[in-house]
Amino acid sequence: xxxxxxxxxxxxxxxxxxxxxxxxxxNVDEEKRQRVLNAIQETGFKPNEVARSLFKRSSRIxxxxxxxxxxxxxxxxxxxxxxxxxxxxxxxxxxxxNNDLEKEKKNLSLLDRMNAxxxxxxxxxxxxxxxxxxxxxxxxxxxxxxxxxxxxxxxQSDHYTGGRIAMEYLISCGCEHIVHMxxxxxxxxxxxxxxxxxxxxxxxxxxxxxxxxxxxxxxGLNKAMEILEKFPQTDGIIAANDMVAISVYKVLIRKGYxxxxxxxxxxxxxxxxxxxxxPELTTVSQPIGEMGKAAVEALIRAVEGKEAIKKLFEVxxxxxxxxxxxxxxx
Numbered sequence: 042x043x044x045x046x047x048x049x050x051x052x053x054x055x056x057x058x059x060x061x062x063x064x065x066x067x068n069v070d071e072e073k074r075q076r077v078l079n080a081i082q083e084t085g086f087k088p089n090e091v092a093r094s095l096f097k098r099s100s101r102i103x104x105x106x107x108x109x110x111x112x113x114x115x116x117x118x119x120x121x122x123x124x125x126x127x128x129x130x131x132x133x134x135x136x137x138x139n140n141d142l143e144k145e146k147k148n149l150s151l152l153d154r155m156n157a158x159x160x161x162x163x164x165x166x167x168x169x170x171x172x173x174x175x176x177x178x179x180x181x182x183x184x185x186x187x188x189x190x191x192x193x194x195x196x197q198s199d200h201y202t203g204g205r206i207a208m209e210y211l212i213s214c215g216c217e218h219i220v221h222m223x224x225x226x227x228x229x230x231x232x233x234x235x236x237x238x239x240x241x242x243x244x245x246x247x248x249x250x251x252x253x254x255x256x257x258x259x260x261g262l263n264k265a266m267e268i269l270e271k272f273p274q275t276d277g278i279i280a281a282n283d284m285v286a287i288s289v290y291k292v293l294i295r296k297g298y299x300x301x302x303x304x305x306x307x308x309x310x311x312x313x314x315x316x317x318x319x320p321e322l323t324t325v326s327q328p329i330g331e332m333g334k335a336a337v338e339a340l341i342r343a344v345e346g347k348e349a350i351k352k353l354f355e356v357x358x359x360x361x362x363x364x365x366x367x368x369x370x371x
Contacts, residue, residue, distance in 0.1 A: 043084040052080040103131045103340060104152035106145060108165040110137040112256065112284065113312040114329070115163065118183065121333025122161060129341060131158065140165050146172050153177055159340040162192070165228070179343035183336045184327075186229040194339040194349035196332050200230045203325040203356040204237025207279045207307045210323075210358055212245065214305055214365050216277030219247070220268050222254040222261075222289070224281040231281070234309070238279065254281045261288030269296060276304055283308035283315045283324055290318075290363065306363040320362030328354050 049056045054073055061069050062077040069077070080086075103126045107115040123133040134157065138145035145164060149172050152160050159179040162169070170187050173180050179193040186195045204221075211219050221238045224231030235251070242249050250272050254264040261280065265288065268275055280286035286308030290300055298304050300320060308315055311326030335352045343349040360366060 043086045045086070048077065048080045048084055048086050051083065052076040101131050102134055102155065102157045103337065104134045104136065104148075104155070104157040104160040105162075106136045106138055106148050106152075106160065107163050108138050108140050108145075109257070110135075110139075113314055114282065114284075114310045114327075117312060117329045118163075118333050121330045122337055125334045125337040129337065131337075131341075138164075142169075145169065149173070149176060149180075158344045159193075161336050161340060165225075179340055179349070181336050181340045181343065181349065183332060184230060193343040194351045196336045196339060196352050196354075197230070198327040198332070198354045198356050200233035200356075201237045203309060203327075204234035204239075204279075205241055206237075206356070206358050207234075207309070207325050208238045208241040210360075210364065210366075211277040211279065211305055211307060212241070214277070214301075216305055217247075218250065218272065218274040219277035219279065220250040220252060220272050220275050221279045222264060222268075222281045222285060223251050224254065224256055226253075250275070254285055256282050256285065258284045258288045261285035262292055265289040265292035278304060278306050280306065280308050283310045283312045283322060286322055286324070286363075287314065287318055290322075301363050301365045305365060311359050315359075316361065323361045323364040324359050326357045326359045328357075 045056050045059050049059045052059065052073070054077060058069060058073060059077050062074050105119060105122055107119060109115060119135055126133045134152065136148040136152070138148055149160065149162070153176055157178060159181065160176070161181050161183055162173070163183055163185065173187060173192055182192045182195040184197050186197065208219060221235060223235045226232050226235070239249060252264050252268055252271070254260050261284065268278065278289060280289055286306055290306060293300060293304055300306055306323065308322050308324035311324045315322040315324050332354055339349040339351070
């Protein structure tokens with residue numbers, strides 16, 4: 042294996058000069074620099090990336106921790122983050138915590154010890170605040186916010202408005218008995234969407250109908266049955282997310298309901314699958330690509346010692362085939 046000393050010997054310079062040329066840490070005479078570059082090309086020398094990261098305190102690696110890689114929303118977000126990281130000269134290391142608190146803590150600690158430049162964190166855990174506070178490198182939260190803070194920045198959508206526009210649209214479509222499938226209240230996203238739904242109910246003088254549901258397909262199947270038993274008059278459902286909406290649709294069809302004629306259905310996120318299913322799913326869209334880019338930008342700013350910019354993205358209603366629009370008023 043070729044070493045830095047071998048390169049230095051061929052180029053007729055010191056190993057320190059080779060290091061300066063490779064790391065661009067100091068000005069080197071152009072003639073010497075060219076000799077070093079020629080020697081590197083001749084020998085095929087490749088630097089030890091671990092050693093370089095220790096020396097420069099930068100590995101050009103961004104870590105990303107997600108709670109469940111099976112969720113298409115996280116997949117699409119990770120894709121956007123990887124593409125933007127690569128464009129900016131960084132590599133992405135993706136960790137799946139599988140909703141395991143201990144695994145999530147270990148992933149955070151591992152990325153810190155790996156000399157990752159920073160971490161983009163999506164967590165389903167309430168007890169991550171202390172771990173984030175202890176982390177030596179910048180941490181940017183995405184989609185959800187830690188109650189006690191500690192992160193460098195938080196990138197998320199306007200979940201409150203999302204809850205409002207979903208409810209207002211179903212009312213405009215003629216629904217009178219609307220069930221809100223409320224995500225886990227330990228998540229800021231679920232709390233704000235529910236608050237939006239709740240405020241519209243209060244303003245319109247409507248009775249709340251709420252079923253608690255996790256953000257996953259399997260729980261959506263179970264809670265769809267619970268809706269039919271607990272709220273038999275249901276004519277509109279706001280699902281916790283698109284995957285839950287798809288599972289609800291499956292149960293309703295099996296039970297003989299027509300969508301959207303008998304029950305209208307709205308999801309949340311606008312994942313790619315929402316327009317691939319039949320009928321296509323009406324949903325509240327989060328700008329997944331823009332959020333991914335903003336998370337990378339915020340993290341790199343924090344790495345460079347600049348103020349990380351927090352962003353709250355607007356959401357948008359995507360009208361498709363699981364709702365009936367009987368009015369232009371929303």
